[in-house]
Amino acid sequence: MITFTxxxxxxxxxxxxxxxxxxLSHNERITRLTRISGKPRGIFCGIGVxxxxxxxxxGKPNQRSCITEVKEGMVVVTQDGA
Amino acid sequence: xxxxxxxxxIGAGIIGxxxxxALTNAGMKVLVIDRGNIASGTTSAxxxxxxxxxxxxxxxxxxxxxxRDAWFEIQEDIGGGFELEAKGGxxxxxSESGVVGLRALTSVQRxxxxxxxxxxxxxxxxxxxxxxxxxxxxxxYPQDSQCQPMLAAAEILRAVxxxxxxxxxxxxxxxxNTSNGAVTGVVTSxxxxxxxxxxxxxxxxxxxxxxxxxxxxxxxxxRGFILVSVPTRKIIFHKVYDAxxxxxxxxxxxxxxxxxxxxxxxxxxxxxxASRERVGFKDGIDFEILRVLARQAxxxxxxxADIQLLRAYRGxxxxxxxxxxxxxxDPLFKGFxxxxxxxxxxxxxxxxxxxxxxxxxxxxxxFMDATPFSPTRFTRGEVS
Amino acid sequence: xxxKHQVIVVGGGPAGLNAAKYAxxxxxxxxxxDSATRLGGQYWRNTGNEIEDQATHHDFDQGxxxxxxxxxxPRITHYPNTTIWSAAILDDEITLxxxxxxxxxxxxxxxxxxxxxxxxxxxxxxxxxMTAGAAQSLLKGEGVIAGKxxxxxxxxxxxxxxxxxxxxxxxxxxxxxxxxxxFAWLPEILTLLQNPTKISEGLGYLLTLRKAKVAxxxxxxxxxxxxxxxxxxxxxxxxxxDAEFRIKSTxxxxxxxxxxxxxxxxxxxxxxxxxLKEEVAADGxxxxxxxxxxxxxxxxxxxxxxxxxxITGIGGSGLSLAEGAIAGLSAAASRTNLRQLKKLRxxxxxxxxxxxxxxxxxxxxxxxxxxxxxxxxxxxxxYEAIQDVSEKFGADDAxxxxxxxxxxxxxxxxxxxxxxxxxxxxxxxxxxxxxVYRPIIAPxxxxxxAQDGLL
Ligand SMILES: Cc1cc2nc3c(=O)[nH]c(=O)nc-3n(C[C@H](O)[C@H](O)[C@H](O)COP(=O)(O)OP(=O)(O)OC[C@H]3O[C@@H](n4cnc5c(N)ncnc54)[C@H](O)[C@@H]3O)c2cc1C
Ligand SMILES: Cc1cc2nc3c(=O)[nH]c(=O)nc-3n(C[C@H](O)[C@H](O)[C@H](O)COP(=O)(O)OP(=O)(O)OC[C@H]3O[C@@H](n4cnc5c(N)ncnc54)[C@H](O)[C@@H]3O)c2cc1C
Ligand code: FES
Numbered sequence: 001m002i003t004f005t006x007x008x009x010x011x012x013x014x015x016x017x018x019x020x021x022x023x024l025s026h027n028e029r030i031t032r033l034t035r036i037s038g039k040p041r042g043i044f045c046g047i048g049v050x051x052x053x054x055x056x057x058x059g060k061p062n063q064r065s066c067i068t069e070v071k072e073g074m075v076v077v078t079q080d081g082a
Numbered sequence: 083x084x085x086x087x088x089x090x091x092i093g094a095g096i097i098g099x100x101x102x103x104a105l106t107n108a109g110m111k112v113l114v115i116d117r118g119n120i121a122s123g124t125t126s127a128x129x130x131x132x133x134x135x136x137x138x139x140x141x142x143x144x145x146x147x148x149x150r151d152a153w154f155e156i157q158e159d160i161g162g163g164f165e166l167e168a169k170g171g172x173x174x175x176x177s178e179s180g181v182v183g184l185r186a187l188t189s190v191q192r193x194x195x196x197x198x199x200x201x202x203x204x205x206x207x208x209x210x211x212x213x214x215x216x217x218x219x220x221x222x223y224p225q226d227s228q229c230q231p232m233l234a235a236a237e238i239l240r241a242v243x244x245x246x247x248x249x250x251x252x253x254x255x256x257x258x259n260t261s262n263g264a265v266t267g268v269v270t271s272x273x274x275x276x277x278x279x280x281x282x283x284x285x286x287x288x289x290x291x292x293x294x295x296x297x298x299x300x301x302x303x304x305r306g307f308i309l310v311s312v313p314t315r316k317i318i319f320h321k322v323y324d325a326x327x328x329x330x331x332x333x334x335x336x337x338x339x340x341x342x343x344x345x346x347x348x349x350x351x352x353x354x355x356a357s358r359e360r361v362g363f364k365d366g367i368d369f370e371i372l373r374v375l376a377r378q379a380x381x382x383x384x385x386x387a388d389i390q391l392l393r394a395y396r397g398x399x400x401x402x403x404x405x406x407x408x409x410x411x412d413p414l415f416k417g418f419x420x421x422x423x424x425x426x427x428x429x430x431x432x433x434x435x436x437x438x439x440x441x442x443x444x445x446x447x448x449f450m451d452a453t454p455f456s457p458t459r460f461t462r463g464e465v466s
Numbered sequence: 467x468x469x470k471h472q473v474i475v476v477g478g479g480p481a482g483l484n485a486a487k488y489a490x491x492x493x494x495x496x497x498x499x500d501s502a503t504r505l506g507g508q509y510w511r512n513t514g515n516e517i518e519d520q521a522t523h524h525d526f527d528q529g530x531x532x533x534x535x536x537x538x539x540p541r542i543t544h545y546p547n548t549t550i551w552s553a554a555i556l557d558d559e560i561t562l563x564x565x566x567x568x569x570x571x572x573x574x575x576x577x578x579x580x581x582x583x584x585x586x587x588x589x590x591x592x593x594x595x596m597t598a599g600a601a602q603s604l605l606k607g608e609g610v611i612a613g614k615x616x617x618x619x620x621x622x623x624x625x626x627x628x629x630x631x632x633x634x635x636x637x638x639x640x641x642x643x644x645x646x647x648x649f650a651w652l653p654e655i656l657t658l659l660q661n662p663t664k665i666s667e668g669l670g671y672l673l674t675l676r677k678a679k680v681a682x683x684x685x686x687x688x689x690x691x692x693x694x695x696x697x698x699x700x701x702x703x704x705x706x707x708d709a710e711f712r713i714k715s716t717x718x719x720x721x722x723x724x725x726x727x728x729x730x731x732x733x734x735x736x737x738x739x740x741x742l743k744e745e746v747a748a749d750g751x752x753x754x755x756x757x758x759x760x761x762x763x764x765x766x767x768x769x770x771x772x773x774x775x776x777i778t779g780i781g782g783s784g785l786s787l788a789e790g791a792i793a794g795l796s797a798a799a800s801r802t803n804l805r806q807l808k809k810l811r812x813x814x815x816x817x818x819x820x821x822x823x824x825x826x827x828x829x830x831x832x833x834x835x836x837x838x839x840x841x842x843x844x845x846x847x848x849y850e851a852i853q854d855v856s857e858k859f860g861a862d863d864a865x866x867x868x869x870x871x872x873x874x875x876x877x878x879x880x881x882x883x884x885x886x887x888x889x890x891x892x893x894x895x896x897x898x899x900x901x902v903y904r905p906i907i908a909p910x911x912x913x914x915x916a917q918d919g920l921l
Contacts, residue, residue, distance in 0.1 A: 014609070016503075016514055021608035029593040029698055035313055035350060036846045040697040042593030044843070044882075046600025047508065048501070049581040049733070051877035052591075052843060062312055062390060062877070062909070066600075069503065082313040082350050119861050126869055232869040236859045249860060312877055312909060349845075349872060354912075366741070367554065367905045369563070376916040387913030392877065393906055 004074040013070040020046075020053050020065035023076075031055040031065050032079035055079050087113035087248070089279040089443075090268055092255050092291055094118075095125035096231055096429050097421050098283035099238040100436040102247055103156070105281075108440050112247040113275055114239060115268065117254035121235040124285050124428065127397020128231045129308060129355050131321060131343070132430040135171040135223035138187065139194040141454035142406060146427070147195060148449050149434030150225055156433055160241040164234035165348050171226030172201070172209055172320040174217045174382065181219045184325040188221045197224050212317050212385045226321060228345070231429045250275075258295035264416035265295065279443060281419045286400035288408070288422035297414045300460055301423045303363050303398035306356040307371050309379070310393040311386075313350030321345035322382055342378035344386070352389065354379040358426070363398060401425040402460075409438050409455035419443065420457050469569045471497040471543070473797050474562065476550060476736060477577030479507015480783045481775025481790035483532050485575045488794030490541040492802065497569065498542055499562070501549035501908075505533045507579055508599065509783040511607040522606045522631055551908040553739050558768035560740070565914055573770045573797045576737055576754070576762070577790060580730035580776035583751075585827070586841050586849075586886055587834045589691030590726075594699025598628045598727030611637035613723030617702060619643035619688045620727040622825040626671035628725060633678040640721055641681045643704060645711060648684040650824050657820040660813065664784070688724055689713060689834045699724060711830030728827055731885060732777045735907045741765040742773070744902070746895040749822045751885070752902050753779045758808070760793035772797055781818030788814050832890060841890070842883040844876020852890060864888050864897045879904045 002013045006028060013022035020031065020043045030040040031053045044052040048067035056077040057063040065076075087110075091102045094116035102112045116122065132150055137143040157166050175181040188198040201220045206213055209222065239249050250272060257269035258280065267276035282291045282299075292299040323343040342354050357371045372394055380387050402408055402423040412418040421439050424431050438455070441448035475486045478500030486498045498505075506512050510529035512519040520526050536542055552563045562569040582597035589595065594613065598620055601612040611632055616639050618629040629642045651658060658665060675682065687707050694700035701720050705713040732753050734744055743755040743763035754773040756762050764771045774793040775786035788811035795804055835841075837850035851871045856862035859870065864887055867873060873887055874880030880887075884901040887893075893901070 017608055017610075021604055021610045024604065024612065025610050034846055039591065039846075040593050041591065041843075042596075043600055043604075044596050045581055045584075046597065046603040047581060049878065050843065050882050054877070060388065061314075066603075067501070082315050119863050119866050120859060121869070122865070236861065236866070236870055240859055243860065251861065309912070311912070349875075367552070367739075369552065369554070373915055376912045380912060380916055387916070388911055390909040390911050391906060391915055392909060393875075393879070393904070395905075 002070055002072045004070050004072070004076060006076045007078055017070050018066050019055060019057065019068050019070050019074070019076055022070045023065065030078060033081060035081040038081070085273065085275050087111050087275065087277045089113070089281065090115060090275055090277040091281045091283055092116075092268065093123070093283035093285060094120050094235065094239060094249065094251070095123045095283065095285055096121070096128070096235050096432045097285065097424065097435060098281070099235040099242070100156070100432040101281050101283055101421055101439055102242045103160075103238050104436040104440040105443075106242050106245050106247050107159075108444060112242060113277065114242065114247065114249045115253045115255060115270060115275065116251055117271075119251045120239060121232045123287070124397045124399060125235055126232045127306070127308070127395060128429045129343070129345070129353050130228045130231045130234075130429050132227040132229065133171060133427065134196050134225050135173055135198070135221075139190055141450070142427075142431075143194055143196070144450045145431055145434050148437070149431050150227060152433035152437065153227065153229065156238065160237060163237045165230040166227065166234075167229070167348070168224065168227045169345070170320045171223040172220055172322045173223065173325050174206070174213070174220040174322065175325045176217055176381070180325045184219065184221055187325070199224070210319060210322060212383050213322070214382055214384055217382070228321065229429065234429070255291060255294065258291070258418070260295055260415055263414070265418045279417045279419065281421055281439060283421045285422055285424075285428065286398045288400060288420060292412070292420065295412070295415055295418055297412050297418070298460075299408060299420060299422070299457060301400050301402055301408070302360065304358055304360050304401045304425065305364060305396055305398055306358055306426070307368065307375065307394060307396045308353055308355035309372060309375050309391055310395070311352040311354070312390045312392045314352060314389055316346055317385060318344060318346040318352060318383065324378070324382065342375050342382060344379050344382055351392065352386070356426070358399070367394060367396070399425045400428070404459075407431060407435060407455055408457050409435050410442060410452055410457050413458045413461050467567045469497065469567060471495060471569065471571050473497070473573045473575065474499065474560075474569055474571040475575040475577060476500070476562070477507065477579055477775065478502065478505040478544070479577060479579050479775060479786065480509055481579070481786035481793070482507065482575070482577035483536050484787050484790030485577055485772070485774055485794035485797070486542050487532065487536055487539065488791045489575070489798045490539045492795060492798030492800035494541065494798045496542045497545060498536065499545045499548045499550065499569065501547065503546050505536065505544065508603070511603055513607060513609050518609060519606075522635070549908045550736060551910045552906060553736055555740055555764065555766045555769055558766070560769050560771070565910060572768070575772045575774060575793045575797055576777060577773070577775040577786070577793075578733050578736050578777055580732045580780060581881065583728045583731045583885065584726070584882055585728050585831045586839055587689050587691070587831075588836050588839045589693070591840050591843055592691050592693045592699050593697065594722050595691050595724045595726065598624060598725045601723065601725035602628045602631065605631050605635060611635060612725060613721070614638060615640050615721045616723040616725060617641050617643060617688065617719060617721045618725050621645040621827065622727065622729050623668060623821060624727055624729070626668060626675070628727070629680060630671040630674040633680060634674055639675070639678070639680045641683055641719065642675065643683050643686045643688060645687045645707060645827075646684065646825050654820045654824055657816055661817045664817065687711065687831075688726055689716065691724060698722065707830065710828045712833050729825060730776060730780045732780065733881070734777050734902055735904050737762065737773060737777060738903045739905050739907055740771065742771060744899050746898050747779050748819070749780065749826065750889070751780065752899055753777065759796040760789055761796060770797065779818070780822070781814060785811065785814035785818050829889065841886060842871075842873035842876060844878050845872040847871045847873035852887065856891075862891055864891055864893045864901055867891060874901070877909070
């Protein structure tokens with residue numbers, strides 16, 4: 001088991017899981033709000049192709065949550081726009 | 083489709099589009115022909131900078147100053163839609179000699195009518211908070227502007243069509259018809275079109291079109307690469323470049339020259355351009371060049387190191403041996419006008435160049451003497 | 467760091483694994499590069515937990531045998547977490563760049579696979595709408611069931627393993643919605659019967675679904691999605707459609723996930739960046755052109771590039787395996803078993819073409835769009851804006867649409883929308899091929915690009 005935070009909330013994940021999968025297992029489906037209309041988006045292609053699941057990880061924006069492995073202590077934040 | 087017109091413009095890049103608009107506004111029925119579609123040549127590779135800052139006093143600066151204002155007049159005329167913005171240019175100097183050179187440049191530029199303001203270190207930070215701390219001197223050029231060139235060409239051609247002109251895409255010009263030393267029309271893959279006036283606005287390919295008529299123009303390609311970042315929040319507020327860039331622009335060297343011009347666009351991406359080298363129409367991506375551009379951009383804005391690159395693309399600037407555009411009537415054929423060879427400034431110089439062409443065709447006095455741009459300068463042996 | 471290898475394989479799915487194995491067994495020294503942490507590609511995607519993986523996979527045994535063989539082979543070096551962001555052929559060498567390394571070789575095998583094909587419809591950007599492959603990769607690779615009430619929809623045989631996988635792991639599938647008819651395969655029965663293992667695999671899935679009382683609906687499609695107050699998927703509009711996919715009547719269905727797949731699109735980004743010859747296949751996708759030995763047409767004849775698997779045309783894991791084996795042998799200039807492998811490939815290829823015919827996608831989906839429907843998800847360009855380009859500017863080509871609306875210019879570089887835009891504009895093949903050209907294959911930071919020693 002791994003713990004990480006999402007928007008300040010402490011969550012658990014299984015070792016080796018992707019950030020998107022870990023969030024989904026806590027029923028967190030929104031990874032970002034779009035740049036132009038501010039609409040919510042989440043996982044779409046699941047394999048790193050569509051860039052819809054972008055999220056801020058440890059301060060870095062534009063990380064694909066579906067192909068990034070969760071690490072202990074990771075700080076994950078919803079991406080608002082770019 | 084109408085096969086007769088008052089004037090035919092070959093090329094639907096920014097030069098062809100602005101020329102067609104000027105001719106249309108002068109009351110002519112214009113036919114624009116391109117082998118591709120709107121802006122399928124160098125125009126879609128341009129960054130859209132409309133600069134006065136990178137020019138030293140001389141005919142090109144006079145053209146640039148008029149053209150900069152003419153861009154805002156076109157916006158008035160057709161209603162915009164092409165992201166025209168007086169964003170302002172910020173030129174910075176990183177070395178002792180660079181500072182001296184920059185101060186000397188701004189002082190002569192001011193005399194020539196450019197609004198060039200020397201900027202102190204504190205003001206630099208206020209203008210661009212993320213600028214590298216090693217940079218202490220700069221100059222602000224509020225007149226420097228920008229547009230989205232592809233949209234500009236498209237919106238201008240749309241106005242031309244709405245005002246009675248025609249645009250034919252996918253028509254490759256394969257011959258220029260002449261009779262008694264004057265042009266009469268063009269032969270294309272889509273048929274023959276006739277007009278007593280033909281404007282060659284084919285940019286980098288203008289030499290080929292001149293040859294079709296039996297004339298010549300010494301225009302060659304100068305390759306440039308641009309890096310495009312992923313969309314980011316606004317971190318860069320002006321177009322920012324190193325004073326060295328001015329030296330590169332006018333360099334005749336074949337080797338790679340590069341000094342990054344960095345700017346943010348309305349769509350959120352950051353553009354980093356552009357390299358200059360004479361390698362013919364060489365295809366493919368050159369990673370050495372991309373790396374140099376990335377390094378120079380990071381030297382200006384260290385924050386860019388963490389920003390992702392999304393795309394890179396290249397274009398071929400049309401240039402003449404003396405780095406001046408070719409604007410005027412062909413020395414051999416009456417009615418055959420050239421408007422080409424604007425190198426790295428075709429977007430900026432387009433509206434005023436179009437004005438010179440129309441004034442020339444109509445025999446009107448123009449806002450400046452067009453002799454320095456005349457195509458006869460090559461045959462007169464003034465330029466080799 | 468620089469790495470030179472005799473043969474480099476990119477892609478650790480069925481095609482790449484087999485290519486590496488066959489090339490190594492024929493005596494070559496091979497590097498196998500893949501962006502994922504674990505081998506397997508999309509088909510044998512796994513969590514690394516053998517017992518769990520056994521349960522989520524149809525034929526994990528074959529997969530784990532192959533992966534074990536590759537891992538144990540001393541001639542093969544596996545580079546995991548290795549994403550190529552750019553590639554070039556310079557003189558007589560191919561160079562591939564990753565974030566920290568440069569790989570070079572004179573013999574390259576590309577097996578970069580495919581991703582789900584998606585069709586746009588109103589609401590397809592609402593969180594909860596995802597591809598069928600996404601639901602599958604969540605289950606197989608992450609051990610997560612995508613939602614509480616799941617609809618699996620679209621077209622093609624892939625919907626069955628997705629729905630049955632979710633069901634057998636305790637998930638609730640509220641419907642499988644297939645656009646083709648219940649007996650659409652009947653005219654092709656002869657070819658299908660020549661592939662008994664595939665048939666029995668399919669029947670197995672159907673049995674699982676029947677036991678769980680999952681409704682199978684045919685000649686229907688999800689044509690709109692609706693969000694609840696929380697912005698998440700709440701319900702979908704399902705339509706009865708005609709043979710052209712036009713809407714006849716509709717009803718609504720409650721669900722929190724709609725996993726929709728319309729077959730697959732090859733990911734030829736790397737092949738395109740290398741300048742390999744591509745063409746538009748019968749199903750409308752852009753594929754790498756290969757000869758009988760899986761050899762691609764390289765712009766530089768001094769180097770050899772082979773392509774195998776989905777990037778040469780969508781055909782599933784069986785075809786990918788056969789093509790990978792042939793590519794591996796060809797790269798090693800070996801002919802051992804080549805004849806039998808080619809026979810295998812021929813059969814798998816015939817089967818693939820048959821499926822493409824049965825589950826083809828006519829243009830009627832375009833009538834599902836409203837002016838506000840998003841076409842380019844990244845740059846949020848809607849249908850109206852794309853139509854506007856031809857109406858306003860008289861330019862009806864894909865390039866003009868892209869440059870004037872920014873559709874396809876966002877972070878996915880048109881991977882999701884370029885094919886749909888080409889269909890909407892009825893683009894010629896040359897535009898479709900240009901539309902998938904992306905010299906920067908994966909994002910890299912400017913700082914990484916600027917580093918020393920990368921070139
Ligand atoms: C990387 C890069 C960055 C640049 N940045 C800037 C900038 O910031 N600001 C600026 O002012 N300038 C910039 N430029 C320069 C600018 O893009 C050019 O000067 C300008 O676009 C030239 O426009 P044009 O209309 O003459 O040529 P083009 O846009 O090339 O148009 C010529 C047209 O002629 C057509 N044509 C050619 N042959 C035929 C034929 N036989 N029959 C029919 N049609 C034909 C072509 O299809 C083409 O559409 C940049 C250039 C590059 C490469
Ligand atoms: C999400 C998804 C789920 C699927 N699930 C199933 C299933 O359950 N059952 C089934 O029968 N079929 C499934 N398929 C169909 C699948 O396409 C084929 O079954 C088979 O996996 C194709 O094999 P391949 O070797 O051609 O490609 P893939 O298995 O797709 O392998 C390609 C590999 O290349 C790697 N790669 C791509 N580009 C790069 C790069 N630039 N740098 C480094 N590595 C790169 C990828 O990471 C990937 O591992 C699925 C497809 C997708 C997209
Ligand atoms: S869901 Fe498509 S990139 Fe992550």
